[in-house]
Amino acid sequence: MKRSIYFDNSATTKVCPQAVQAALTAMEEGFGNPSSLHGPGAAAARALTAARHALSACLQAKESEIYFTSGGSEGNNTVIHGAAAYWANKTGKRILVSAVEHPSVLEPAKYWAAKGYDVQKIPVDEKGLIQLEALSALLNRETCLVSVMHVNNETGAVQPLAEIGERIRRLAPEALYHIDGVQAFGRLPAQLSLWQADAYTLSGHKIHAPKGCGALWLRQGKYLPPLILGGGQEKNLRSGTENMPGILALAAAAEEICGRMQENDTAMRRIKNAFLQGLQQADCPEWLINGPDVAEAAPHILNISFPGAKSEVLLHYLEGEGVYVSSGSACSSHSQKVSHVLSAMGLSPGRIESALRFSFCPYNTVEEAEQAAKATAAAVREVQRMMGAGKKRR
Amino acid sequence: MKQLILIRYGELGLKGKNKNKFIERLVENIDGACNDIAGFSVRSTWGRIWVEVDAAAYPQAVARLRRVFGIYSLSPVVSVPRDMQAIQQAAYEVLRKCLPQGGGFKVETRRADKTFPMTSPEISRAVANDLFHRLDDNYWADMHDPPFTLQIEIRGEGNFVYGETVHGAGGLPVGCGGKAALMLSGGIDSPVAGWMALKRGVSVEGIHFYSFPFTGEQSKQKVMDLAHILAGWQGAPFTLHVVHFTEIQKAIHQFCREDYGITLMRRMMFRLAERIAKQNRCLALYTGESVGQVASQTLESMSVINEVTNMPVLRPLIGMDKEEIMAIAKKIGTYDTSILPYEDCCTIFLPKYPKIRPRLQEAKEMEQALDIEALLAEALAKTETLTIE
Incomplete structure (x- = not known):
């Protein structure tokens, strides 16, 4: 047999056995709709709660702060569009993103720049790390959102999130602080409180869960308007019948990798x-x-x-x-x-x-x-x- | 309910003694294109080809027939008994269907069955009179330049009323013009050249030069996708020869002068194409070249490159502008695939300043550095032949 060495795990990963089993069970047995009023529905709702609990434990966060999504791009889009549409009314129209963000951050930011928002890119140094002094200079009370990565997908650079958080709280206290954790989750601890973060995006298929599932952590008390309207699932932030096979697989993979x-x-x-x-x-x-x-x-x-x-x-x-x-x-x-x-x-x-x-x-x-x-x-x-x-x- | 379709084959009528062979081929090709359609049958009688399908499958049948070369136009036809009243009723229905909003029209009759009691002009007049009794003022007769012509045919094998005419792809039935080898890159031009070969009845096999790892799987997949589109026009599976070109690319790059890289590469391609063509009983090579488009397509380049083969090299796009070629590519459905970013030649092998007017003597001298026979043999040995549906 021909050798096969897969060293492209930042593109996507093989699904782990625990996640396969969880998805299979959700498809073959517990296939109910968590919104249904009968027994199978209630069983699915319990499984959903358990998955939410598992994920919140991985993030050392509250269950109520976890919103399931379709993955990293949706999480990033939800935060940026939401912050621009909602938070900007309270603060101002400045949006800060680092120059090395993923396109699912840069493109929505560009969209709002075209709408007249003051979108600024935070420069990085030759190692790909955010220049903190430049960040300080860009932060002001008009800032509605700061979005940075935890780990860069191309270089593996780990951003100084605590220092960034400290500067945001000092210079732009009302700004929403979002961290794109797609490449970091499950590899490095998420220290959400230490960083003073408001939102954290993660994706399933980078941690050995299937494609098409992910989650957004949003600090209690912070509101974002939904991108998708409908049946009001995920506390109105993300309508659409829950992707149960994906969510249960995500929770299983997250427990496995975080453990x-x-x-x-x-x-x-x-x-x-x-x-x-x-x-x-x-x-x-x-x-x-x-x-x-x-x-x-x-x-x-x-x-x-x-x-x-x-x-x-x-x-x-x-x-x-x-x-x-x-x-x-x-x-x-x-x-x-x-x-x-x-x-x-x-x-x-x-x-x-x-x-x-x-x-x-x-x-x-x-x-x-x-x-x-x-x-x-x-x-x-x-x-x-x-x-x-x-x-x-x- | 069945729908009868009349097929016209224009140019075929001119082919004298070979006519029957062409018609047989066309009937075969129509059968190949449509035989999975519900209720399909095809027959040829008295210089006409008739297709019948279930009425519900008519749009599907038309879509398929429009891609069969050799069909000039086609019409949905109503078959009626040998009876004036039935003819008049059918004429009324066809007219209302084709001209629902009204308009100018003309009635034309052809009476091949001379035992029918009325002459052609008499039939036309009788049908028109009846129509005007039934229709309102929104319809009028237009004998000189009618936007719509209602056709009536009185024939031994049946009596037919029709009006709508759908244009076909034209050309000649694929397969009646022999077989050729098409040099198929992943670009815009070569699939169009292949389509033009098919249009003139020539069956085509593709030859693609593949330089993995200098180009990726995607560039090969792209060529396979183009071959799939051409297979649809051919009405038969498309044979694609994927030539392992890597070692040749490397050898030229290593041992020859950079500005001659493309010239020498093309000479090797033509040598390989000629051999593959001969092995597969192809009578000519087709390329997507157009004079002056790129460095390798100047007359000087083409003559130096062409020197390696005696086989006819046909270049159906030779006098076309890029815009014209792109318009055809869009029409035949290859454009969107051709513009995908995966290229068939890595930038490593593209010289900064390619020779626009290469000289044969120089090219031959540079080839001294290459073991041409060994390189060709290796490339051919590693050629993979695919059948693309």
Whole structure:
């Protein structure tokens, strides 16, 4: 059988057995509608409450603060559209987002900028970390929303959320403080109180639950208007019959991953280090880590540039070897789609075009990392040779 | 209830002795396109092709027939007994259906059955008189430039009334023009060139040059999707040869001058295409080239590239502008797939300054650095042949 090493866990993950079982039970047995008045409905409603409880425990939050969604994009959209439509009336029209946010934050922000809102991007430093002084300068009492990531999806940079929260409370006390936790949840503890946060978005399929489920934590007392109107589910914030298989799978996956956060952290850091050591041992040509130092980054994400080799070609070379990774930018003769994250960090075009993201999960192994490192070094050598050959004869 | 459809095949009528073969092929192709439609049957009699389907399936049948090359136009037809009253009733119903709001019209009769007691002009007049008795002032006779013509045919095999005419795809039935190999990239032009081959009755097999890992799965999938669309026009599964082109790309890139990269790459492509075409009994190569569109499509480039083959290289888009090609691509349904971002050639292999006027002598000298036979053999050995429904 052909080798298959999946190092693209920040794109999506394999569903864990606990989540599969939970979804299966919800589809085959407890398939009732939680809104129904009969027994099967009541059973579904109890399962829903249990799932909410499980998730609230993972976040050390109240059950009543958990709203189930379809995933990260919906959570981010709910907060940004809601804050712009509702909170802006109380404070003002300034919205702050970091320059390295996910498109599901940047695009809604752009939408409100086009509507005349004062949308500002908080710059990051060369490691991808938010510049706190710049943030302070941008915060004012007109600010209705600050939205930042917990962990960056491309570099694994962990934002200084407590410092950001402290500045928001001091300089823009009325602003809603939203954290996009899609890449962080289940990998790093959610310290919502310490950060003084108001909202936290998470997604199921990044933590070994299926696609199409997620949750939004919204601090008690904070209100957001709904994006979807209808039967009033999720306390009117998100109408639509609850996605029970997804919600129960999400809760099962969350319990599993949050219950092993410490050991998972250790395991993934071991994998990451094995990969880096493997590159060294395989004598991989020049390579540069993008983002914070390995020890400071999230355990599961590693972004490396291999100057002189195009990332998309490397990706397919590795694919040919059964190693699946991701590239931040797409190469095309018509459009050069470049990673906005690496650009915001001020990296050179050569470094951006040659960047690959390796993202791990607790189900990966050190052996996989060693094999992938060998394959990567070989691919880099081959692609650099190819690209160099052309240059000489120009 | 059944619906009868009259099929007209315009150009086929001109083909002299071969006519019957063409008609047989067209009937076969119609059968292939429609035989899963409820109540379908097809027959050809007296220079006409008749299709019958369940009345409810008529729109579906029309949609399919409009994609069958060789059909010039088609009309839904009402079949009536050999009786003036029945003819008049059918004429009234067809007119009301086709011209519900009223308008100018003309009645035309063809009487092949000379035993019918009235002549053609007499029948037309009688039907028109009857119609004007029944219709209001919103209808009038227009003999010179009628927006609508009601047709009546009195024939041995039956009597027919019809009015509506639906345009067909035109051209010639696929398969009656032999088989050719189409060089199919993922772009806008080559699928259109393939469509134009099919339109003239030529069956097509596709040849695609694939350079994994320099391009990804998606670029291959895109070509397969285009092949699927062409299969619909061909009315038969589409054979796609996916040539492993990677080693050739690499060799040219490594050993030859950068500005000649495209010229040499195209020469290799034509060599491979010729061999695959011959193996598969294809008589010509089709490409989507148009003079001057890109560096490899100047006359100088085309002549240097063409030099490697004696096979006819047909370029149906040769005199078209990009806009015209795009308009056809949209019409035939390939455009949206063609503009997907996955390209069939990695930017690594695209020279910054490609040679616009390459010279044959220079190209040949540079090819000295390549073991052409070995490269071709390897590419052919690793070629994958797919059948796309």
